[in-house]
Amino acid sequence: MKNIFILLAAILFLNGCGGAEKQKELSYKEKYALQQKKYSSLSQDKQIELVKKDWWMIQYIINPSLPVQKAAMEKNPKALQYIEHPPKEIQQLSIDKLIGYNGFDLVLAKKISKFDEDMQIKAVTKAPQIIKYIYQPSIKVQLAAVRKNPYAICSIKNPSKEAVDLAVKLNPRVKQYIK
Numbered sequence: 001m002k003n004i005f006i007l008l009a010a011i012l013f014l015n016g017c018g019g020a021e022k023q024k025e026l027s028y029k030e031k032y033a034l035q036q037k038k039y040s041s042l043s044q045d046k047q048i049e050l051v052k053k054d055w056w057m058i059q060y061i062i063n064p065s066l067p068v069q070k071a072a073m074e075k076n077p078k079a080l081q082y083i084e085h086p087p088k089e090i091q092q093l094s095i096d097k098l099i100g101y102n103g104f105d106l107v108l109a110k111k112i113s114k115f116d117e118d119m120q121i122k123a124v125t126k127a128p129q130i131i132k133y134i135y136q137p138s139i140k141v142q143l144a145a146v147r148k149n150p151y152a153i154c155s156i157k158n159p160s161k162e163a164v165d166l167a168v169k170l171n172p173r174v175k176q177y178i179k
Helices: 002-014 028-040 044-053 055-060 066-075 077-082 088-098 106-114 117-126 128-133 139-148 150-155 161-170 172-177
Strands: none
Touching (some): 044 055, 044 066, 055 066, 066 077, 077 088, 088 106, 088 117, 106 128, 117 128, 128 139, 139 150, 139 161, 150 161, 161 172
16 A cells, blocks of 8 residues: 555656646747857857857857858858858858859858848859849849849849840840840
């Protein structure tokens, strides 16, 4: 009888009926905040070590330093998606690594509008079709894309008159595709 009582008490205690409160399950947002606090408090050297091992961990570091950003980008340029306001050096690195012979990566396409104008020009010079992802590209950016490939004019929403004229001048057949 004593064993049954001990067993019953153990079951009740483990199920939370023994006076102990169940631990509250954390939400995703709360878990994410804890991760940010944990990894943001690490030294820069530890953060670099962390992102060299697992590049995606940069998402948990609030305002990562340039060396941490570089280490993550060197490991995998898709780390760009977790860098809130990439500095010029990271913008250049992402253009170099994410635009290749097969076009460009969508990670870059999502961030390209926030890049400096000269970095946008470098990007469209390497892959003119990326201009489609630049919100309201400047005339300089439009002209750089069209010089590289006149058909890029088709990817520009509301192209400038100068860009249209240049595209038609470089390839008169483009005119039929311009909206």
